[in-house]
Amino acid sequence: MASGWLAARKRVSELLEPQQRNDKLGDLVDFLLVVLIVTNVLAVMASTVNSIDAQYGQWLFAYEVFSVGIFTIEYVLRVWSSVEHENPALPKWKARLSYATSPMAVIDLLAILPFYLSLFFNLDLRFLRIIRLIRVAKLGRYSGAMQLLYDVFRREFKVLTAALLWLVVLMVIASSGIYLIEHQVQPDKFGSIPQAMWWAMATLTTVGYGDVTPITPLGKFFGGTITVISMAMVALPAGILASSFSEQLRKRRDTFSAKVIEAFADGVLSAKELHELEKLRKTLGLERQDAEALFNLIQKERTTKLVKTCPHCGKSVEGHE
Known part of the structure; x- marks a missing residue:
């Protein structure tokens, strides 16, 4: 039972x-x-x-x-x-x-x-x-792609947290600065630092709604400076994710390639080994076309190593690993 x-x-x-x-x-x-x-x-x-x-x-x-x-x-x-x-x-x-x-x-x-x-x-x-x-x-x-993206977020969590923390710090600095510059001329829009944070968030995220904008020359200069800085800061998390995404995809392909090479080690690819490779492909979230391309590349490299060309007559001779 x-x-x-x-x-x-x-x-x-x-x-x-x-x-x-x-x-x-x-x-x-x-x-x-x-x-x-x-x-x-x-x-x-x-x-x-x-x-x-x-x-x-x-x-x-x-x-x-x-x-x-x-x-x-x-x-x-x-x-x-x-x-x-x-x-x-x-x-x-x-x-x-x-x-x-x-x-x-x-x-x-x-x-x-x-x-x-x-x-x-x-x-x-x-x-x-x-x-x-x-x-x-x-x-x-x-979705293999969603699983891959989840792994990227999980592995880069600390780095992304640090980048987002810097964005929060920059938002506090920007809202404090614009408050000091604009609160006397626009008390309804920049009457306090928390109220100015809406402008800072819209500017730092490069959204720029336009409902709250500085009108003094110094405020415009300060706002332009914050906008330029924010373009680099906002791009930082995107760069981290893109780099990590590419790295994780490379590692998964390497893992699959190593398993294919291991399966080819005895010179015979059994039905059980094909089943295990297909199972691994799904686990790693690789597209079937990518897996087949890696499979064919490894098979071609193995054939090239096993079949050697005679330097004298140019005919192929069977080699051994």
Whole structure:
């Protein structure tokens, strides 16, 4: 009986975690969940149109109940089967708690929690509709690009935090400076430093709404200086993300290439090895075209090493590694 539960738990983990398997049933589960998430988001958007809500409100609510039921079952199964891919050294309850506090699990919980809260508390329906839109974040689990972007944010969190901290410091300096320069001539717009922060934020982000602008020569000069400085500061996080994104993609390609070389080591590429390579490709979030290009390049390099050309007659001779 215990072995049956273990087998069932392992199979559930394989079906719900895209990186854990490579089979048609798992792909079908992914497709159905993606369709459910997308249609939920569309339903929420449609419910904000008064005419649609008045005519189809009951149907939309029924679909919401159905969706919450499916998402609840999915969440419970994910937490239950998480011991299959969490740290095996942890006790089962700690492994499940570790998964339940992960970013994607928290998003899964937030996707269903508002519905259950509305059963016990009198909450604003507009608030619930907007909160339900968080379900779109669940799509990140099924997108290799989103997973890659998440890894970039996670790895560069400290650097990005430092860059954003400098932007906050610069905003305080800019709002303080413009307050000292402009508060006497424009007390309604720059009457205090907190009030001047709106201008500083719009200027530092290079948005420049134009509703609040300095009018004194010194204020214009100061505003221009802040604008020039902000262009470099705002570009800093973008540069960090772009560099890290490229580096992470290179590392993933190197990992896949190393696995392909390892598979070619015995000279024969078995069906099991092809299955493992496809599974690794999905785990790393590589596009099939990129993986095939790397595969063909490694295969060509290996063929070039094995087939050598005689320097005298120019004919090919078989070499050995």
